[in-house]
Amino acid sequence: MNSLIKITRKPSRIALAVLLALGAPMAVAIPEAPAFAQSSQQLDRAANALRSITTMRADFSQTDRNGATVNGKLTLKNPGKIRFEYAKGANMLVVSNGKSLYLVDYDVDQVERWPISKSPLGALLDPNRDVKQYGKVVATSNPDVVSIEVRDKARPEFGVITLIFVKDAASPGGLKLTHWVALDAQNNRTTVRLRNHKYGASVSDSAFTFNDPRRSSRRPG
Template identity: 25%
Template sequence: MNKLRRTLLAAPLLLAALGGHALRAEPLSLDQISEFWNGLQTAEGTFTQIASDGTMSSGTLYIKRPGRIRFEYDPPEEAMVIAGGGSLAIFDPRSNTGPDRYPLSETPLSIILRREVDLSDEKMLVDHRSDGVTTQITLQDPDHPEYGNIKLVFTDPPMLNQWIITDNAGGQTTMVLNTLRIGGRVPERLFNIIAEERDWQK
């Protein structure tokens, strides 16, 4: 698997810089995080991604839960990652064979794209801590921990700032959310892998 595919599969997690949060804050409770996350149905924003080898890239993401997310990478990558219909598709502009597809359920992204995230599940929640500025929770598929995990980083009041995905090979990708606008209309067409594949090949 080439470097770009590993980076994209590990997919996104380096959310917004936390420079303005100098004061120490009380850790967010699991109830507060659950209320925030399960209330997030649609979102749009920009991100900076840091791959495990230190490579940085940026782009725009769209979320529509359950089950849908889209990452559009800025030049020079100009790649896309789309989750929809139970699949995760990676569009690499350097490939002439179409997107690579994987079951979404076999990636850590599937955990946060569920209709409801149950933080009371002890096998799913493997860590909950605070550094005095942020609250961090680490989640994994309770039935398949071998698929890797995802760490979500929140500030108070509850807002997602970044996530870090550890894939099944131990590689880590950090996605920092530079902006995240929650709510609003996100077109279903953005998550249609088949339609996107037709357009990609034109």
């Protein structure tokens, strides 16, 4: 598992590193009074915003430490399902069917799998867990921006990730997740930005399946 959090030239491995960091179970950092009450409210809002998403589709752009950017489509369906599909040229896929997380590399016909229950990704996708328990609020100069930093001091190999929300009445819970920035244990930075959010559309569970390259060379449609 440790090797998967390292930034490599494989864009899907970068995505997996981001996903792992996003879901890592984090230690709570308690702000000092009097900021505690406000920070607690912001954590409540961020947690509620994530829980309130039934389905979401968005375009994403992912930029690594060298400035290289790849694009793709994100599809999320609660509980437990997510798909990062890259644009042509990055023959990769990261997908969760609600039970397991898969990293699919069509260039080498390889599939790697982890149970969500044993993956840090479970903190995002498991409805029985709560982002509020794992993060702390980072002050921003913009009152319409909520920044949540998550870090597991006991598991530094997961690195640090900062989730950025903006107030948006049209988004579930009144907050829109616009991007996140992940630092791995070697301080390599990966930024994922979301745009063109669409909520609540019907999404078939078949969106979270894939053609197994070990049996077929076709890329999923």
